Amino acid sequence: MSTATLDKNDAAGPVDSAENSATHLITVTLRIRRFNPEVSADSDWQDFTLEIDPKERVLDALHKIKWEQDGTLTFRRSCAHGICGSDAMRINGRNRLACKTLLKDIGPDKPITVEPIKGLTVLKDLVVDMEPFFQAYRDVMPFLVTSGNEPTRERYQSPEDRERFDDTTKCILCAACTSSCPVFWNDGQYFGPAAIVNAHRFIFDSRDEAGEQRLEILNDRDGVWRCRTTFNCTDACPRGIEVTKAIQEVKRALITRRF
Amino acid sequence: MSTTETTGTSEPTDDVALFDVDHPAPVIEPPRARTAKTPKSTRGNFEMYGWLFMRLSGIVLVVLVLGHLLIQLVLDGGVSKVGFAFVAGRWASPFWQVWDLAMLWLAMLHGANGLRTVINDYAERDNTRFWLKWLLYAATVFTVLLGTLVIFTFDPNIR
Numbered sequence: 001m002s003t004a005t006l007d008k009n010d011a012a013g014p015v016d017s018a019e020n021s022a023t024h025l026i027t028v029t030l031r032i033r034r035f036n037p038e039v040s041a042d043s044d045w046q047d048f049t050l051e052i053d054p055k056e057r058v059l060d061a062l063h064k065i066k067w068e069q070d071g072t073l074t075f076r077r078s079c080a081h082g083i084c085g086s087d088a089m090r091i092n093g094r095n096r097l098a099c100k101t102l103l104k105d106i107g108p109d110k111p112i113t114v115e116p117i118k119g120l121t122v123l124k125d126l127v128v129d130m131e132p133f134f135q136a137y138r139d140v141m142p143f144l145v146t147s148g149n150e151p152t153r154e155r156y157q158s159p160e161d162r163e164r165f166d167d168t169t170k171c172i173l174c175a176a177c178t179s180s181c182p183v184f185w186n187d188g189q190y191f192g193p194a195a196i197v198n199a200h201r202f203i204f205d206s207r208d209e210a211g212e213q214r215l216e217i218l219n220d221r222d223g224v225w226r227c228r229t230t231f232n233c234t235d236a237c238p239r240g241i242e243v244t245k246a247i248q249e250v251k252r253a254l255i256t257r258r259f
Numbered sequence: 260m261s262t263t264e265t266t267g268t269s270e271p272t273d274d275v276a277l278f279d280v281d282h283p284a285p286v287i288e289p290p291r292a293r294t295a296k297t298p299k300s301t302r303g304n305f306e307m308y309g310w311l312f313m314r315l316s317g318i319v320l321v322v323l324v325l326g327h328l329l330i331q332l333v334l335d336g337g338v339s340k341v342g343f344a345f346v347a348g349r350w351a352s353p354f355w356q357v358w359d360l361a362m363l364w365l366a367m368l369h370g371a372n373g374l375r376t377v378i379n380d381y382a383e384r385d386n387t388r389f390w391l392k393w394l395l396y397a398a399t400v401f402t403v404l405l406g407t408l409v410i411f412t413f414d415p416n417i418r
Contacts, residue, residue, distance in 0.1 A: 132293040135297070223306070
């Protein structure tokens with residue numbers, strides 16, 4: 001850290017770097033959908049203006065607001081690096097992870113809108129009730145089901161068999177896909193893309209033996225047949241999972257295994 | 260408290276009086292949320308057959324409807340030739356009877372199934388769903404039966 005400044009003029013060095021860091025800061029307005037049931041039954045937009053590096057993420061901007069401007073701003077985040085799936089929110093009208101969205105990529109010259117994800121009950125500000133989402137996840141039995149004796153070592157699988165469901169193992173359960181689905185918005189009984197993706201992960205796993213059972217669950221009135229292939233889920237997925245393709249593969253498996 | 264700054268005017272005082280920590284405002288729940296009590300699989304393959312039917316009937320309807328439009332509107336002098344005699348002449352042949360019957364049934368069932376999914380997608384309350392579907396099924400059955408009756412009992416000597 002110090003070597004670079006020591007090479008230059010001792011006195012001017014720190015000032016230079018301070019000036020540099022100040023010049024590339026930009027003024028960003030975050031328009032956040034606020035809701036506090038202890039104050040009002042209505043939600044409203046609140047603008048926050050801050051000086052921030054455009055290479056920072058939306059989550060950094062939210063932190064800056066919460067730590068420096070308004071401590072009552074409420075949102076979820078855990079790892080802050082796109083792995084835990086806590087901070088899915090609707091940024092500029094699109095579901096994204098706040099921790100994977102750089103301010104410079106979403107037009108910081110205009111106000112950036114931040115809303116809670118849709119289709120789930122808003123509890124406060126950007127925090128929603130995830131319970132219906134996880135209920136659908138639990139309903140597809142997202143765990144390995146086997147019979148017979150447990151092997152003394154790991155269960156072997158060929159690279160080809162592993163490749164078959166590789167895409168759907170990437171899911172972090174952030175709910176960006178499910179809460180971007182127009183069918184889910186209007187009918188919470190639909191399993192939603194995330195639950196189907198996680199069923200897909202086991203249905204096409206050569207080690208698993210409950211594929212038929214999971215297919216039967218998704219053959220439900222509110223299962224895969226409600227998918228309208230609008231591709232909102234594929235667009236929304238922060239992990240780049242081809243969600244709609246996975247749903248179509250489950251549909252195909254249902255048809256080919258029935259006939 | 261900061262939100263009261265933005266709401267402005269006289270509203271906040273009303274809100275403060277109405278809601279506090281012990282009496283929070285009701286949250287807005289999405290329609291038909293899934294809970295642990297949600298009934299498990301309905302069994303049966305109805306939705307799968309419905310989905311397959313939409314695809315297959317769609318393919319067949321492309322041929323039937325485009326052929327129908329071509330014959331009715333383009334070939335042999337176009338729409339001006341269509342009259343009572345033209346219809347009577349066509350329905351004298353079992354081939355055209357079957358063509359029109361297939362088109363009627365497939366188009367009506369295809370459209371009805373499509374509207375059924377639209378109702379399922381967009382009607383939130385169970386009551387609304389029930390009555391909209393009831394209306395849809397009644398209209399479908401009426402149209403299909405009436406059309407079938409006309410195709411089979413058509414009498415060219417009616418006048």
